[in-house]
Amino acid sequence: MSSSIPNAHGGALAPANAPFFSKEATIAGPGFNRWMVPPAALAVHLCIGQAYAFSVFNAPLSKVIGITKSAPDDWALTTLGWIFSLAIFFLGLSAAFAGKWLERVGPRRTMFTAACCFGGGLLISALGVKLHQIWLLYLGYGVIGGIGLGLGYVSPVSTLIRWFPDRRGMATGMAIMGFGGGAMIAAPMSVALMKHFSSDTSVGVAETFVVMGVLYFISMSIGALAIRVPAPGWKPAGWTPPVTTGKMITKNHVHIDEALKTPQFYLLWLVLFLNVTAGIGVLGQASVMIQESFKGVVSAAAAAGFVGLLSLFNMGGRFVWASTSDYIGRKNTYYLYFAVGAVLYWLVPGFASAGNVVLFVLAYGIILSFYGGGFSTVPAYLADIFGTAYVGGIHGRLLTAWAMAGIAGPALVNYIRAYQVAHGVTGPAAYASTVHIMAVLLVLGFICNLLVRPVDPKHYMTGEAPTDAPAH
Template structure:
């Protein structure tokens, strides 16, 4: 019997990047806020609801569709994601053309948001299975694409708005996203059962350890470690989103930057967000995933506490960009960590459930920041509140480490 030729796993990874770069364009939403708001005759706060709905639907669809994604495979789920996201953007163009705010909220927020959620989790478990030797690197590459997308599509959107108009720009963008996601989905597939890269042996590997479980999503929900990682992600995202939202006014207040200079810092935040996704997830292959998260929180407790008290420009920016890399790194290290904790049986479904933390943190982060800042009038006090949240995350990460060590001992005893 003729042996089937394996697909190139690096092209599988490139396909995953194609999906994530397309859906990650949602991070460039601020570019369209004013142009769309003017056409629909609504203020900035109203038009931002489309983005809020999209992120909420990302978390919810990732959670509720995760089991289905695992069942049908990445090719089919990626195709569905492309159809939803592409249709959502095309429909947004129609909404702009018709001057309909409800249609815009529905197309961009609900339809596009469902595409976001399905597309975000589609490549994850597949990449982990193709790269048992480099889980962190593989998932980091894909999720880095999500972080970098705004740098690519933000300027491109602005050019299109100026050259062809807002409605036509949405039609062009929707078509591009649809084509890229469908082409990427046509190549991506799971590896054969029991696949290992040539020359790799788990038994001989010094950096890769055996998964401590191989369970489904329903069973994962009954474990302590699921809730540990959920709390850790919720806090990391809540605090990260808050500081991203506050970056422009904070640099103007503390460093005396002009609005234009502050906008430049916001652009650099996008770079460090993307770089952190690849950097930290790759390092986690060597440091160990639980140690990486412990390090995340150990660094951010003092960073958030002292940042608003620093007036030296270089020191301030180094700390700011460091915490942004950790924000991105938390996302990209997560899929590999979940693979370590629960195995790859229903990794996409478990990942989707944890991403509900993102949906809630997207509301909680800016809300906590605005409330504390308004009540105290102090940026220092506000960021110290977030520093306190990181103390909780640090303690939870130590509980996670202890739980993992106990499970490894049990696993070792049962095999001996």
């Protein structure tokens, strides 16, 4: 019979001979500082956030053979565009389908698997560049790397929620802020590495992929090794669960499969989908949009600065609004996203027509902060509605809304603008219909959020669920 280690509350922790990568081996011992968990999550999210900076490789990858300019046999940008699209698609797919596995095996094994997939995917992509085989980039970064993105994105979230029942929004905001900010590290690092490795015979992409693959594997592995889950029954010293239900926080738990049978899951799916759709299309066309809205006033360099500023708002919103939700409640926070966002979208064409660049930039900055905040607030919203026992898996399945919004948002912006231009509409007016549609989408999101109610008790798990997700 294996011995067990007692925890600070008198309960039993992991068996002394528990396998290193088992969930039992990650149960925190007495005196563990919960503030060690957010850095472990950031070690993963800052790495996988590199995905938002992948576009810096597109131009060099289109000159792998020609070196200084594209040769006839070089890859076209349309061909290269599928690498990122595949990565995001498999992010959503893996997050949705690996949710149950995550809850069963725990965050350490999931995070280490993510490190292997993301780091390994970059190494396979490096081989694809060397051999000039595009299918290896699709497989490496797109499929395998995309799976790493999905596993890495969801794996720390449920653990953070269990460590911070008193500050769920702040905890998830810290980690998911890392995903939004990862590109700010990856973009300049990628450019510097390519410049260092470039030569008369190489654009430096393959070597950069190797270095980044190794660095990201090490960083993500450190995060996986450092992660801990709280012991069953653990709670912060001096904290008692709120008695009031004013913020709609349940003390019960809903199984991951049962969650799919509730209207709350689909309403929250629509809440996330509509919020992301309204923001992601702007991200994809921000540079072109501001230049066309202020012709002759905003240069290409200034437009690039606008894109960078939107990234800062996106990143900051992930922490600020998620933290705010701890005080005003998740539902009220989404009311804010949808109501203020809809008003700002409706006003933006007027700001452009009046030539007011400052108000135009500020409006889109706030909108993008709501976009980022929507990602970081939703895990805590799910925990409030469905409990914490299976929140990681439920969150993974909800991220299919992100995948769908990633298609819908850019399509709305691109095709409506193209239709307007084809009919002779130019300047700010070319985007007026688009942003008004975005405002309508946010109004629909407001209605969906309004309809969210506590889960019917018939869906709750019987008995008391543990604070770390049960094996099943």
